[in-house]
Amino acid sequence: MTTTGLPRSTQLDIARVTESLEMITPLWNVWILMTLSAQRLRYTEIKPRLPWLNDGTLHPKLRKLTDAGLVERTEVEKGHVTYGLTGRGADLMPVLTVIATWGDTHLEKPLAKNKATGKLERVTQVAPAQNIEDTLALIGPRHATPILWALKARGASSAKALSAAAMPNHRLSNVYPQLDRLVEDGLVRKDGHVFDLAANGHALAPVYRALTAWAIGRPLADTDAHPVWGEKPPPAQARSGPWLTTQSRVPAPAAPAPAEAAPALATHPPATTWQSTDLFSHQIPARPITLPQAGGPRR
Structure with a gap:
C-alpha cells in the first residue's frame, strides 16, 4: 500500500486507486480493453483491430490483463479460444468513459x-482510447495521485508539507520534480513557495470518484459523497500553455478508408460513451502516435 502522511481512510483510498491505475495505465491496455468491450473475440479477430501490436506485444498484454482479472480467456473447443471482459472488466467501462470525457474537455x-x-486546423474529435491514455499519462506516475489527493484534502500547501503528506518515506528534494511536472502539466499551480490545485486538477474529481467506486466495487452513482473529491470543482479557468511536459498530442496516421468514410476533421461533438465502431473515432488508425508518459517512460 502507498504510504502517506494522510489519514488512514484516505491512505486506503489512494492505495486502491493507485492499484487500479497500475492495471490500466500500461501502454495499449486501454485499447485492448475497449476492443473487447462489445463482444468476445478470437485472437485472430483482435489482431486486425489493433494492427500495430505484434504477437510479442499483444499476447503478453492479454495474459497480464487476464491475470489482473479484467479479461477472461475461454477455450470453446480445442484450437478455438476467445477473449472477453470479465464482470470486473465490464464494470470498468463506465469509469473509462469518465476519464475519456475529462481528456476530451481538458487536453489540448x-x-x-x-x-x-x-491547412492545419484543430480537430474536433479525438479517439476515446487516446483521450484516456493521454489522461492516464498525467495521473498515472507513481506519486502524482498522492500529491493531487493531498492538495485536494489540505488545500494550498508548501513543498515540505506535501512531501510529508504524500511522500513521507522520501527526502524533501524528491518532491520538487514531481511538483514541477504537475505544474507543467497544468494540474497544479505554484504561487511563490506555495502549491495548489489548478482548475484542471480540481476537475479531476469525477475521475477520482469513479476510480474509487470501481476499486471498492460500488456503483458510480454512489460517488458524489466522496470524502475528498465529492465537492464540485471550481469554475473553469482559461487554459494556457502546453498540457503535457513532453510534447503536444499529434493525430494518428489514418489507415486507408473506404469511400464513405468521414472527413479527416470531424464536425460533430464527441460522445460520452462509445460503441465498438467508435473505438478509434469511427476509423481504425494505422498506428496511434504514442507519447512518453509525463515524467518519464511508461512503466
Missing part, C-alpha cells in the same frame, strides 16, 4: 491537415 486538441483546404 491536436492539429491536423484539412484534406479540402490543405
